[in-house]
Amino acid sequence: MSFVLVERPRENVALVTLNRPERMNAMAFDVMVPLKESLEAISNDNSVRAVVLTGAGRGFCSGADQASAGSPPHIDGLTRPSIALRAMEILDDVVLAIRRMHQPMIAAVNGAAIGGGFCLSLAADIRLASPDAYFRAAGINNGLTASELGLSYLLPRAIGSSRAFEIMLSGRDITAEEAERIGLVSRLVPGTDLLDESFALAERIAAFSRPGVELTKRTLWSSLDASSMAQHMNQEGLGQLMIRLMTDNFEEATLARREKRDPVFRDMR
Incomplete structure (x- = not known):
């Protein structure tokens, strides 16, 4: 068993x-x-x-x-x-x-x-x-x-x-x-x-972006140990920038809202 x-x-x-x-x-x-x-x-x-x-x-x-x-x-x-x-x-x-x-x-x-x-x-x-x-x-x-x-x-x-x-x-x-x-x-x-x-x-x-979800989990947990808000905001910003610059997820989400459909995130460009 x-x-x-x-x-x-x-x-x-x-x-x-x-x-x-x-x-x-x-x-x-x-x-x-x-x-x-x-x-x-x-x-x-x-x-x-x-x-x-x-x-x-x-x-x-x-x-x-x-x-x-x-x-x-x-x-x-x-x-x-x-x-x-x-x-x-x-x-x-x-x-x-x-x-x-x-x-x-x-x-x-x-x-x-x-x-x-x-x-x-x-x-x-x-x-x-x-x-x-x-x-x-x-x-x-x-x-x-x-x-x-x-x-x-x-x-x-x-x-x-x-x-x-x-x-x-x-x-x-x-x-x-x-x-x-x-x-x-x-x-x-x-x-x-x-x-x-x-x-x-x-x-x-x-259904959301894989790196978006994973980074959100990591960032939420790391916030509990952050020594300052400023330090944590820097970490948040780096994660956001990485996905924004390395994927077309933001453009896909915008297009999907315009077309009244669910987005399909490729997590890449």
Whole structure:
């Protein structure tokens, strides 16, 4: 049985499903290792223009598997501290792989997104959620820190520092309704429509210029680390100039509006 399913439900769109529903798609190593490999393969698949990530069953991802996590690969001869470091590196690399993908990723959060699962959803570029979704920074409830896999970096940037501090320190659940209200998710979608809505959004993104979409993703993420507005505006301008000078996309968009049709971007001159 494959714990990570990759499908092509629409043209130019890949669907990645965490497929361990009996454990609410918990982050065992036999799930996370193939997930990282799948994400890297999809990133290099030039026929894929947008990606949707979801979970099978009633959960998105319930975080660390506390019962049957398995062992990370390549640990023969290592002591416990080194094994722990390798294990954390594997999980970190999954979150970073999402960030490094050439394509935008939409997290279709269909249920519980707990601990590391919360982090996976935050690593995605866009989040849609069903009314059954909920989010929890679970580490604090387990006698650990609530900070893991980039959560203390990503959450304040998504919802603001005061809300992030309160949520991470209290360990309480964020309901789907609250998640929409505070901007943690873009919008709520009925559960039966969640994937179709995610695919429709992915198709809309896929219709635009490939370098335009990729540079927009990169620029949005880099804005979170920019040391000044002026520095970031320079980066934005260089990306805009590159596409404007090296493609005829702008001329095609102008012509398409005049002719009342959808543009067809060649991404070249």
